[in-house]
C-alpha cells in the first residue's frame with residue numbers, strides 16, 4: 001500500500017488549497033472527498049443554463065483581501081453587489097413597514113438612522129459585556145435605553161435578530177455577545193457571474209482527488225496516520241482534516257486516540273449555524289429596476305424579510321431570499337411547494353397581485369446535508385475567538401485541521417477556508433507560502449496543460 005506524505009480529508013476550498021500547496025512542493029498528496037464533486041460549500045448549479053451559487057456567493061469586501069487578489073490574478077470575473085452582508089442602508093433598498101406598507105424615503109432614512117444609532121451604542125455595550133452574555137442580552141440593553149416607541153424598537157430589534165441569522169445562521173440568544181466582532185466589511189462586495197466554484201475547481205486541477213470516499217476513522221501514532229473510508233484504508237505521514245465543524249460535532253469521524261481537549265473543547269463549544277437559500281425566478285419583474293434588496297421590517301418581516309435581486313447573474317427576474325437560524329431549520333422540513341407558497345404570501349402582502357407565479361425555484365437544505373451538517377460556524381455563547389484557531393491543532397505533530405471554522409479572523413467565509421488551508425500546508429512544510437506565487441503556479445500549469 002502506498003504511504004502518502006499527506007492525506008487531505010475534504011475537497012472544499014481549504015482542502016484543495018492545502019493539497020495544491022503541498023503537491024506543488026513535491027509532496028505526495030491524496031485528497032479523500034465524500035461527495036461526487038469537489039468544492040464543498042462552494043457549489044454552482046449550472047443545470048438551468050446559468051450558474052446558481054447554492055453555497056457561497058459573495059466576497060465580503062475586496063479591499064486588502066488576498067482572496068480577492070487571487071480571484072483577480074486568476075482572471076475570474078466578478079460583479080459588484082455591495083449588499084451581501086446584512087446592511088440597513090447603503091444601496092437602494094425597498095423597505096416595507098410592519099404592516100407590509102411601502103415606506104417612503106423619509107421613513108426609510110429614519111429607520112436607517114435608528115439602526116445606526118443603536119449599532120453605535122452596541123459597541124460600548126459589547127465592550128462592557130460579561131462572559132456568558134449573549135448578543136440578545138446586549139441588544140436588548142441598548143434598545144431598553146433608547147426610550148423609543150414599541151413599534152420603533154421592534155423594527156430595529158428584528159434587524160438585529162435577522163442580522164445574526166444571516167451572518168451566523170443562529171438565533172440571537174445563542175450567539176455570544178462578541179459573535180459579530182469580526183464582521184467588518186472592507187470595500188465593495190462582489191459576486192461571481194460564472195459561479196464561485198470555479199475557484200476551487202481551478203485550484204484542484206491535476207490533484208489526486210478520490211471522490212465518493214467517505215472517511216469514517218482516523219488513527220494516529222508517532223509514525224503517521226491511517227485513514228479509514230468506505231472504500232478502504234489509506235496511510236500517510238500526516239493528515240489535514242477539513243470536514244465542516246458540523247461533521248466534527250456529530251462525531252461522524254472516529255479519532256483514535258480521542259482528540260485532546262485543546263481541539264475537542266473548541267469543537268464542542270463553537271456553534272454550527274444553518275443558513276439556507278431560496279432562489280425564485282419570476283415571469284416578470286414586479287420590483288423597481290433600481291432596487292438591490294426588498295426588505296420587510298418589524299412583524300411583517302418576522303420570517304421572510306429580505307429579497308436580493310440576483311437577476312444580473314441569470315438574465316431573468318430572480319430574487320434570492322434566506323431562511324436562517326431556527327427558521328432555517330424549520331424551512332428544511334417543508335416541501336418545496338410549501339416553502340415557496342410561504343415566500344409568495346409574504347411578497348404578495350407587499351406587492352399584491354403584481355407577484356406572478358414563479359417559473360423556477362431552488363431551495364438549499366445545508367443543515368440536512370450529511371457532509372456539512374450546517375452552513376457555517378459561529379461563536380456560540382461560552383466559546384471564544386481563540387477557539388477557532390485552537391481547533392486547527394496540530395495534534396501529536398501528525399494531525400492538522402483546516403476549514404472556515406479554524407480561522408478566527410473571519411470565520412464562516414471562503415477567505416477563512418483559503419487562509420486556513422494555506423496555514424495547514426505551511427505548518428507541514430515549515431515555511432510561509434506567498435499566495436501570488438500560488439496563483440502564478442496555477443496559471444503556469446493551466447498554460448502548459450493547454451499546449
Ligand SMILES: Cc1cc2nc3c(=O)[nH]c(=O)nc-3n(C[C@H](O)[C@H](O)[C@H](O)COP(=O)(O)OP(=O)(O)OC[C@H]3O[C@@H](n4cnc5c(N)ncnc54)[C@H](O)[C@@H]3O)c2cc1C
Pocket residue numbers: 009010011012013014015032033034035038039040041042054055056057058059060084213214215216242243244247252253275276277364366370371372374375376402403404405411412413414415416417
Ligand atoms: C448557503 C451558504 C452561503 C454562504 N455564503 C458565503 C458567502 O457569500 N461568502 C463567503 O465568504 N462564505 C459563504 N459561505 C461560507 C463558505 O461557503 C465556507 O466558509 C467555505 O466554502 C468552507 O470551505 P471549507 O473548505 O472550510 O469547507 P467545505 O467547503 O465544506 O469542504 C469540506 C469538504 O469535506 C467533505 N467531507 C465532509 N465529510 C466528509 C467525510 N466524512 N469524508 C470525506 N469528506 C468529507 C465535504 O463534502 C466538503 O467537500 C456560505 C456557506 C453557505 C452554506
